[in-house]
Amino acid sequence: MLINEIQDEIIHEFSLLDGDMEMTVFYVMELGQKLSPLAEAQHREENEVKGCQSKVWLTAEMNNGTVLFSADSNTAITKGLVSLLIRIFSGQRPEDILASDLYFMKKMNMERFIGTQRSNGFAAMIKQMKMYALAFKTQLAVKS
Amino acid sequence: MSTLTQPHVLNIPKIREQFPALHQKVNGKDLVYFDNAATTQKPHRVIDSLVDYYRRDNANIHRGIHTLAERATKAFEESRDAVQNFIHARHREEIIFTTGVTDSINLVASSFGRAFLNAGDEVIISGLEHHSNIVPWQIICHEKKATLRIIPVNTAGEIQMEAFKELLSSKTKLVAINHASNSLGTINPIKEIIGGAHASGAVVLIDGAQAAAHLKIDVQELDCDFYAISAHKMYGPTGVGFLYGKKDLLEKMPPYRSGGEMIKNVTFEKTTFNDLPYKFEAGTPNIADVVAFKEAIGFIGELGKENIAAWEHELLIYAAEKLAALPFVTLVGTAINKVSVQSFIIEGIHPFDIGQMLDARGIAVRTGHHCTQPLMESLGLEGTVRASFAVYNTREEIDSLIESVSRIIKFLK
Numbered sequence: 404m405l406i407n408e409i410q411d412e413i414i415h416e417f418s419l420l421d422g423d424m425e426m427t428v429f430y431v432m433e434l435g436q437k438l439s440p441l442a443e444a445q446h447r448e449e450n451e452v453k454g455c456q457s458k459v460w461l462t463a464e465m466n467n468g469t470v471l472f473s474a475d476s477n478t479a480i481t482k483g484l485v486s487l488l489i490r491i492f493s494g495q496r497p498e499d500i501l502a503s504d505l506y507f508m509k510k511m512n513m514e515r516f517i518g519t520q521r522s523n524g525f526a527a528m529i530k531q532m533k534m535y536a537l538a539f540k541t542q543l544a545v546k547s
Numbered sequence: 548m549s550t551l552t553q554p555h556v557l558n559i560p561k562i563r564e565q566f567p568a569l570h571q572k573v574n575g576k577d578l579v580y581f582d583n584a585a586t587t588q589k590p591h592r593v594i595d596s597l598v599d600y601y602r603r604d605n606a607n608i609h610r611g612i613h614t615l616a617e618r619a620t621k622a623f624e625e626s627r628d629a630v631q632n633f634i635h636a637r638h639r640e641e642i643i644f645t646t647g648v649t650d651s652i653n654l655v656a657s658s659f660g661r662a663f664l665n666a667g668d669e670v671i672i673s674g675l676e677h678h679s680n681i682v683p684w685q686i687i688c689h690e691k692k693a694t695l696r697i698i699p700v701n702t703a704g705e706i707q708m709e710a711f712k713e714l715l716s717s718k719t720k721l722v723a724i725n726h727a728s729n730s731l732g733t734i735n736p737i738k739e740i741i742g743g744a745h746a747s748g749a750v751v752l753i754d755g756a757q758a759a760a761h762l763k764i765d766v767q768e769l770d771c772d773f774y775a776i777s778a779h780k781m782y783g784p785t786g787v788g789f790l791y792g793k794k795d796l797l798e799k800m801p802p803y804r805s806g807g808e809m810i811k812n813v814t815f816e817k818t819t820f821n822d823l824p825y826k827f828e829a830g831t832p833n834i835a836d837v838v839a840f841k842e843a844i845g846f847i848g849e850l851g852k853e854n855i856a857a858w859e860h861e862l863l864i865y866a867a868e869k870l871a872a873l874p875f876v877t878l879v880g881t882a883i884n885k886v887s888v889q890s891f892i893i894e895g896i897h898p899f900d901i902g903q904m905l906d907a908r909g910i911a912v913r914t915g916h917h918c919t920q921p922l923m924e925s926l927g928l929e930g931t932v933r934a935s936f937a938v939y940n941t942r943e944e945i946d947s948l949i950e951s952v953s954r955i956i957k958f959l960k
Contacts, residue, residue, distance in 0.1 A: 423575070424574035424575070424906075424907040424908075425574070425904070425907040425908055427907070428903055428904050428907045429904075429958060432900070432958075432959070456899070457897070457899055477897060477929075478897040478899045478900050479896070479897065479900045479959075480899065480900050480903050481899070
């Protein structure tokens with residue numbers, strides 16, 4: 404699925420919650436519970452995403468020209484939010500990740516839901532994922 | 548928990564009417580504001596005073612000859628009198644307006660520390676302190692090659708007085724301790740601490756941030772050397788507070804910041820400093836907020852601190868009992884004497900998640916380490932959820948909290 408198709412799917416799913424904050428929170432936590440957890444060994448400082456209020460760990464690897472992301476967090480809501488980014492970016496080609504424009508947060512009025520501090524953390528997470536994409540893209544260019 | 552037993556006599560619905568911010572929906576639910584230890588909401592009379600000052604009296608204070616300057620100066624100085632009365636200080640010039648407790652502690656650490664701390668001296672604080680009563684002492688101790696000593700705290704959140712007595716020595720220059728803990732609500736035995744410190748020749752600073760709205764404060768009876776308060780934690784405006792200091796001590800201390808107001812005479816060769824309290828009030832102060840602060844003092848005075856404390860104590864007991872009865876919930880901070888702060892954790896659920904789930908139901912609590920990381924570490928916790936009550940809170944609001952916490956537990960367990 405294309406990045407924008409996934410974004411639109413997420414926007415649609417959240418629109419079904421009709422702006423009910425409690426339902427939204429519970430839904431995000433459910434998404435987090437479904438995210439396959441990172442092995443404890445990956446909860447290392449070098450995998451930590453800086454700028455998040457909660458602890459977030461992110462790893463990435465290349466698989467057949469696409470980037471596979473895995474992530475975890477010590478708080479359930481953040482884990483749910485992180486799972487959205489994993490769903491969008493994991494399995495995409497590095498150049499598509501780099502060229503992407505993430506509009507789903509704005510369309511969903513995410514800031515109202517996650518607040519300023521978590522928004523900053525979210526932005527840090529996206530930046531980190533794009534950094535991985537850039538590194539893999541560069542590696543691919545060197546190899547070819 | 549507090550030993551107060553008298554029933555409260557306050558008309559809580561009437562009090563709530565005075566607080567416009569309480570009457571709103573948050574996420575579709577009636578706001579339940581339980582973050583009062585961070586800052587309280589403000590009554591109409593404080594808000595009106597602030598607006599009226601800017602609408603009518605705004606001028607720079609002191610030295611102005613015109614009518615508005617005179618009005619502003621009078622209002623500003625009346626607040627000083629109100630503060631003097633509020634804490635029963637002997638002299639009005641013992642009240643220095645600051646931006647709040649943090650600023651007040653920095654003033655003492657910097658000025659007293661610079662003048663009186665020497666290599667090998669010791670400063671004692673407790674394991675219950677807010678970062679603002681830790682870091683300024685760390686900095687000045689490092690600068691002066693003095694040592695910072697910490698009074699240990701037990702698992703209930705109480706200071707270990709025997710250990711404190713053992714820490715005291717002729718090296719002790721200053722003891723800085725909070726009147727009540729912001730994370731756990733513990734009321735510390737400051738009278739005993741002040742007596743012990745004085746017997747060793749040390750001066751004592753009391754961080755009164757969490758006591759101001761709840762406990763009787765009589766600096767003469769306590770005999771503390773410094774006492775610090777923030778207005779915004781006692782229904783007043785943000786950005787203003789004060790430092791009380793004993794006059795003879797403040798007179799011996801060098802200025803903290805320099806500029807206008809704090810001088811008597813300036814030539815390029817030499818400056819003579821102004822008298823107390825202006826020596827420590829360099830620059831144009833936060834006039835409007837100082838003026839409005841008086842209304843917060845008036846609000847508390849009219850209700851009566853004993854009455855406020857009695858009602859808050861009822862709320863605290865009610866909340867503690869109901870929370871403790873919930874499965875997976877553990878209360879954090881179970882000292883015998885407490886102000887109306889109840890921290891708790893839910894097994895296996897991060898405090899941030901609980902805070903956000905409560906916010907979704909319109910309930911405002913604080914989550915995290917509450918700027919007391921060393922305390923949290925000593926309790927083996929990453930953080931807590933903290934519900935803190937003010938005079939305008941109700942039992943029904945606590946019922947909402949309990950219901951919401953139960954829902955969270957049901958959903959996640």
